[in-house]
Amino acid sequence: MTSVVKSVSSVLKNREQFLALLIVVLVLVVGVITPEFLSAHSLIGTFNDTSILMILAMGQMLVILTRCIDLSVAANLALTGMVVAMINAAMPSIPIPLLMVLAMVLGALLGAINGFFVWIVGVPAIVVTLGTMSIYRGTVFLLSDGAWVNAHQMSKSFIDLPRQWVLGLPMMSWIAIVIVAALFFATRHWRSGRDFFTAGGDPTAAFYTGVKVGKVQFKAFVVSGMLAGLCGYLWVSRFAVAYVDVANGFELQVVAACVIGGISIMGGIGTVVGCALGALFLGVINNALPVIGVSPFWQLAISGAVIIVAVIANSTAERSKGRIILRRAVKAHDVLAQPSEAR
Numbered sequence: 533m534t535s536v537v538k539s540v541s542s543v544l545k546n547r548e549q550f551l552a553l554l555i556v557v558l559v560l561v562v563g564v565i566t567p568e569f570l571s572a573h574s575l576i577g578t579f580n581d582t583s584i585l586m587i588l589a590m591g592q593m594l595v596i597l598t599r600c601i602d603l604s605v606a607a608n609l610a611l612t613g614m615v616v617a618m619i620n621a622a623m624p625s626i627p628i629p630l631l632m633v634l635a636m637v638l639g640a641l642l643g644a645i646n647g648f649f650v651w652i653v654g655v656p657a658i659v660v661t662l663g664t665m666s667i668y669r670g671t672v673f674l675l676s677d678g679a680w681v682n683a684h685q686m687s688k689s690f691i692d693l694p695r696q697w698v699l700g701l702p703m704m705s706w707i708a709i710v711i712v713a714a715l716f717f718a719t720r721h722w723r724s725g726r727d728f729f730t731a732g733g734d735p736t737a738a739f740y741t742g743v744k745v746g747k748v749q750f751k752a753f754v755v756s757g758m759l760a761g762l763c764g765y766l767w768v769s770r771f772a773v774a775y776v777d778v779a780n781g782f783e784l785q786v787v788a789a790c791v792i793g794g795i796s797i798m799g800g801i802g803t804v805v806g807c808a809l810g811a812l813f814l815g816v817i818n819n820a821l822p823v824i825g826v827s828p829f830w831q832l833a834i835s836g837a838v839i840i841v842a843v844i845a846n847s848t849a850e851r852s853k854g855r856i857i858l859r860r861a862v863k864a865h866d867v868l869a870q871p872s873e874a875r
Contacts, residue, residue: 547794551809555816562820569823576701582815583708584763584770588782589789589811590715590804591643591756596790597728598749599735599799600650600657605760606782607668608642610774612764614672617681617690617774624687631690632765639761640754642668647753651746665783673776683772694770704766711759716804728752732799788835789814792842810842 563570588605595602612635620631642664649660683691694704701709718725730738731748738745768774793810795802817838821831 548803548806548809551793551806551813555809555813558813558816558820562824566823569820576705578816578819579812580702580705581819582812583704584766585782585785585789585815586708586808586811587711587759587763587766588786589793589807590711591752591759592786593790593793593795593802593804593807594715594728594752595657595749595756596732596787596795596797597799597802598732598745598752600749600752601661601787601797602643602646602753602756603658603661603783603787604642604646604665604668605756605786606779607665607672608639608757608760609764609767609782610776610778610780611642611668611672611675612639612761613768613778614676614681614764614774614776616765617686617768618675620687620690621681621685624690628689628693632762635761635765636758637761639764640758643753643755643757643760644750646757647750650753651750657749669776672778676774676776678776681768681774686769686772691769691772694766704770707762707766712804712808719804724751729800734800785814788839788842791839797843814838 559570559575568574588609592602592605615638616631616635619626619634646657646660646664649655650657694702696703698706715725719728720726727738727743727748728751730741730743731745735745738748767778789811790802790807791797791810792813793802793807795807795810814835817835818831821834826834
């Protein structure tokens with residue numbers, strides 16, 4: 533009995549294990565109410581619906597780890613999606629892989645603009661990305677003149693790629709899995725990947741260890757923009773439509789996925805697995821609530837409540853770590869303050 537209690541306590545203290553358990557419980561509860569939700573097709577569909585959120589959350593995670601935030605990811609997605617959709621409509625013979633590379637390069641350039649103003653000019657990230665969010669949305673309108681690019685204007689190969697199935701999963705799900713795996717490897721085994729944690733955890737210490745914080749922040753924005761560009765293609769091809777308000781407000785979901793996954797908004801703390809689970813948790817909620825007949829109003833309210841609880845949990849965990857460090861410091865001070873005979 534004691535070992536069971538210890539195991540449960542260990543799971544509750546570990547963010548990744550707790551989120552995984554919560555997702556399983558949530559899926560089972562919804563499955564009891566609506567058994568169709570537990571079918572393989574439904575579960576794969578839920579994961580596939582979450583793929584874009586998961587990819588964007590990976591880029592946002594790197595930015596938040598460096599003590600910044602990127603509020604322009606959804607606008608970046610809309611702009612790159614519109615550009616590749618218009619190119620495909622005008623020149624359908626261009627290979628789709630080339631369009632995907634073009635979307636990623638354009639997205640990376642838009643991210644580099646954010647990084648430039650944060651690193652070189654020294655403007656706070658929230659101010660820069662709020663400004664570029666409006667600029668990118670406005671550019672979508674200027675490019676398209678407010679018009680839509682619909683399915684009949686896009687080539688069949690452009691629309692079909694995310695829907696192709698490979699080894700039992702849609703292609704878009706595989707793209708998300710590959711990106712999560714690549715970032716997991718990079719942040720654990722590459723020095724440049726660990727630099728995101730170093731730069732955000734303690735910028736002063738990072739400086740003395742040779743890590744250029746501004747340069748790392750610039751890289752984070754570029755990677756975030758590149759992934760947003762890729763999602764631009766995935767979004768417009770999957771939904772077969774491109775317009776000005778594509779993914780409007782989606783940046784808040786992306787930030788929420790990071791926070792729920794345990795990425796500290798103060799930087800330097802978090803894991804790739806936790807971030808992916810945070811996105812998956814939101815994806816399950818977004819798919820489960822309509823299935824059990826919850827109204828759209830309550831869906832927003834429940835999502836908001838989950839985000840607030842996650843933020844409180846994060847701040848409590850960080851405060852606890854701070855207290856432990858403080859207690860150790862006080863204890864060490866007391867030991868040093870004691871007379872030598874008493875030690």
